[in-house]
Amino acid sequence: xxxxxxxxxxxxxxxxxxxxxxxxxxxxxxxxxxxxxxxxxxxxxxxxxxxxxxxxxxxxxxxxxxxxxxxxxxxxxxxxxxxxxxxxxxxxxxxxxxxxxxxxxxxxxxxxxxxxxxxxxxxxxxxxxxxxxxxxxxxxxxxxxxxxxxxxxxxxxxxxxxxxxxxxxxxxxxxxxxxxxxxxxxxxxxxxxxxxxxxxxxxxxxxxxxxxxxxxxxxxxxxxxxxxxxxxxxxxxxxxxxxxxxxxxxxxxxxxxxxxxxxxxxxxxxxxxxxxxxxxxxxxxxxxxxxxxxxxxxxxxxxxxxxxxxxxxxxxxxxxxxxxxxxxxxxxxxxxxxxxxxxxxxxxxxxxxxxxxxxxxxxxxxxxxxxxxxxxxxxxxxxxxxxxxxxxxxxxxxxxxxxxxxxxxxxxxxxxxxxxxx
RNA sequence: GGAGGCGUCGCAUAGUGGACUAGUGCAGCGGUCUUGAAAACCGCCAGGCGGGGCGACUCGUCUCGUGGGUUCGAAUCCCACCGCCUCCGCCA
Numbered sequence: 159x160x161x162x163x164x165x166x167x168x169x170x171x172x173x174x175x176x177x178x179x180x181x182x183x184x185x186x187x188x189x190x191x192x193x194x195x196x197x198x199x200x201x202x203x204x205x206x207x208x209x210x211x212x213x214x215x216x217x218x219x220x221x222x223x224x225x226x227x228x229x230x231x232x233x234x235x236x237x238x239x240x241x242x243x244x245x246x247x248x249x250x251x252x253x254x255x256x257x258x259x260x261x262x263x264x265x266x267x268x269x270x271x272x273x274x275x276x277x278x279x280x281x282x283x284x285x286x287x288x289x290x291x292x293x294x295x296x297x298x299x300x301x302x303x304x305x306x307x308x309x310x311x312x313x314x315x316x317x318x319x320x321x322x323x324x325x326x327x328x329x330x331x332x333x334x335x336x337x338x339x340x341x342x343x344x345x346x347x348x349x350x351x352x353x354x355x356x357x358x359x360x361x362x363x364x365x366x367x368x369x370x371x372x373x374x375x376x377x378x379x380x381x382x383x384x385x386x387x388x389x390x391x392x393x394x395x396x397x398x399x400x401x402x403x404x405x406x407x408x409x410x411x412x413x414x415x416x417x418x419x420x421x422x423x424x425x426x427x428x429x430x431x432x433x434x435x436x437x438x439x440x441x442x443x444x445x446x447x448x449x450x451x452x453x454x455x456x457x458x459x460x461x462x463x464x465x466x467x468x469x470x471x472x473x474x475x476x477x478x479x480x481x482x483x484x485x486x487x488x489x490x491x492x493x494x495x496x497x498x499x500x501x502x503x504x505x506x507x508x509x510x511x512x513x514x515x516x517x518x519x520x521x522x523x524x525x526x527x528x529x530x531x532x533x534x535x536x537x538x539x540x541x542x543x544x545x546x547x548x549x550x551x552x553x554x555x556x557x558x559x560x561x562x563x564x565x566x567x568x569x570x571x572x573x574x575x576x577x578x579x580x
Numbered sequence: 581g582g583a584g585g586c587g588u589c590g591c592a593u594a595g596u597g598g599a600c601u602a603g604u605g606c607a608g609c610g611g612u613c614u615u616g617a618a619a620a621c622c623g624c625c626a627g628g629c630g631g632g633g634c635g636a637c638u639c640g641u642c643u644c645g646u647g648g649g650u651u652c653g654a655a656u657c658c659c660a661c662c663g664c665c666u667c668c669g670c671c672a
Contacts, residue, residue: 204630208641215641218653222598236652401590401627521628529609531627 165518166197168267179267182274182480189263196260200253207246214239262369265485266515269452272480272489279479280492286463287472289496292555297499298548299430302328304559306579307551308431319428320420320435324544327576332438332544334570336413339440339465339542343411346461348442351412353392356383361395364520366486366512373421389414390538393443397522401531404524407446407454411541414439430548432504437544444537447524448514451535452489455511458539459491462507465541468566471549472496474503486512495549506546509539 169176173194177187217236224232273281302308307328313321324332344350362368362384367375376385386392389412402408416439427433442461446454459475466473478490487510494503514533517523523531554562561576568574 201630204641208630211642212640214653219598221652233652238652240652523627 165514169194169197176264176267179480180264182268182272183265183483184274184276184481185265189260193257193260193264196253196257200250200257203246203250203253207243207250210239210243210246214243262363265366265369265483266488266513268480268483269489269511269513272477272483274481275479276481277479280476280482281479283475283477283491285472285474286466287470287496289472289498291498291501292557294557295498296552296555296559297430298432298497298551301551301555301559301561302430302547304578305551305561305576307331307547307576310430317435320433322431322434324547326579327571328547330571331547331550331567331576334567335469335542335546335550336438336440338468338566338570340411340413342461342465342468343409343440343442343541348409348411351389351393351396351410353389353396353412353414355386355389355392355414355417356381357386357391357395358383361391361398361520362386364398365391365394365516366484366519367391369485371485374419376417376419385417386414387418388416388439388538389441390443393441393538394516394520394522394536397445398520400522402445402522402524402534404445404447404534407444407450410443412441412443414441416543431544432548434544439543440541442509442539442541445517445522445524445534446537447526448533448535451511451513451537454535454537455489455491455509458509458537459493462493462509462539462541466493466495466506468564469546469550470564471506471546471553473506484510486510486515488513488515495546496553497549498552498555504545504548506543506549507540510537512536512538 169190173190176190180187180190214236217232217239221229221232221236273279296304299308299310305328306326307324309323309325313323316323340350356378359368359382362375367384367387375387377383378385384391392414393410393412396410397408415436417436418434420433420435423433431437442458444454444458463473463475473493473495476492476494478487478492483490490508490510492505492509493507495506496502497504513535516536517534522534522536524534526532550564550567551561554564556562556575559578563571563574563576
């Protein structure tokens with residue numbers, strides 16, 4: 159009848175667990191109380207409707223078998239009942255809409271072990287590789303321009319700020335990077351995918367992107383379609399309303415362009431291709447049983463680190479604080495690459511364990527050992543993106559302005575070094 | 581973009597206003613028989629939500645693509661939308 163956001167049974171049995179989760183995220187627990195109220199109102203309305211409806215069905219059957227005065231009398235009563243049933247149904251519909259709205263306001267329950275707080279309260283899990291600041295240190299845009307790899311000015315001319323052209327070796331570099339990532343995914347058992355990037359509202363809503371971050375998303379009003387900010391949306395929607403065999407996790411790796419308004423980031427990262435409206439990404443996505451989701455999360459993180467190692471990029475892994483989780487995530491690990499020109503770490507990958515949050519909304523289920531359908535868990539993670547070019551160029555730049563290519567990339571590029579063009 | 585056809589339980593089909601409490605076949609699962617298998621026979625075999633019981637269960641309700649409408653009563657009649665198929669047009 160409806161897709162649930164928060165498990166309502168859990169809400170009834172243990173509302174404090176959800177309140178506590180809201181606290182960790184730094185959000186009001188009022189939403190939880192509102193949800194409980196809406197749930198009660200909905201159940202009451204439902205019970206009244208069902209009782210009336212049962213009576214209506216019973217009497218309705220007698221109408222067809224009766225005649226004469228009896229029939230006239232029955233018809234009089236069933237007509238009354240019909241009005242009452244319609245009224246009760248309207249109340250249910252209204253209560254259901256209110257319940258749904260209340261559900262949408264509550265994000266996923268934070269996993270155990272996640273630290274409270276916001277953007278700056280993360281935990282560093284580990285740091286890998288030696289960081290260095292080359293002398294001289296050119297930033298990725300300076301390098302990209304001299305290599306003939308990135309053209310921001312003409313991107314702006316054609317499409318506006320935060321758009322760019324990858325040109326020449328830049329175009330080849332991205333293609334090589336994404337090919338290598340997709341190759342790694344296929345080698346480790348992922349099914350490669352090229353998904354749609356325009357999706358329906360249900361797909362956006364089901365993955366949790368129409369909540370607080372709706373203003374981040376491009377929308378085509380005429381067709382009521384959304385441009386995805388990540389192929390996670392299309393991959394999660396792929397098995398919606400299906401019952402899967404999840405004896406083993408189902409893993410997909412998608413290539414897609416991604417589109418983001420970056421509405422809340424005026425003035426941030428305006429230089430180069432760190433934060434742009436359109437980029438390309440290889441995204442991993444897993445469907446699995448909820449009890450193995452934590453383990454699967456570590457695997458996705460491992461695959462991300464494998465790619466970073468292949469790119470020979472120094473990085474650290476952070477365990478994101480509760481306040482910095484997306485609404486669908488229970489836990490999130492980011493890999494942040496060392497960016498020499500900024501002398502700090504910047505996010506290159508992000509992997510989220512969405513537990514049953516998305517699958518419940520999208521009605522993705524599996525059969526348990528007793529053959530009963532249960533809600534699955536979903537996870538996602540980044541394997542490579544356009545932004546990786548920043549870390550590759552800057553970390554592997556040479557004093558003469560050339561860029562050494564990491565070994566793993568060389569076969570895909572057919573060369574070992576990128577040389578300045580002018 | 582235009583015209584027509586079609587959406588029923590995993591698959592295939594029946595059902596055109598009241599016994600539909602959605603029938604049947606296939607596939608699947610369990611059993612009987614058998615040394616074992618096949619065949620035959622018997623049983624089970626869509627999900628959501630709500631109520632009752634510790635529980636195997638049980639009662640009610642919703643769902644025949646989705647949402648409205650007509651009616652005392654809708655799988656069935658009407659409208660809109662979504663999807664699929666065929667043909668035409670256009671196009672990488």
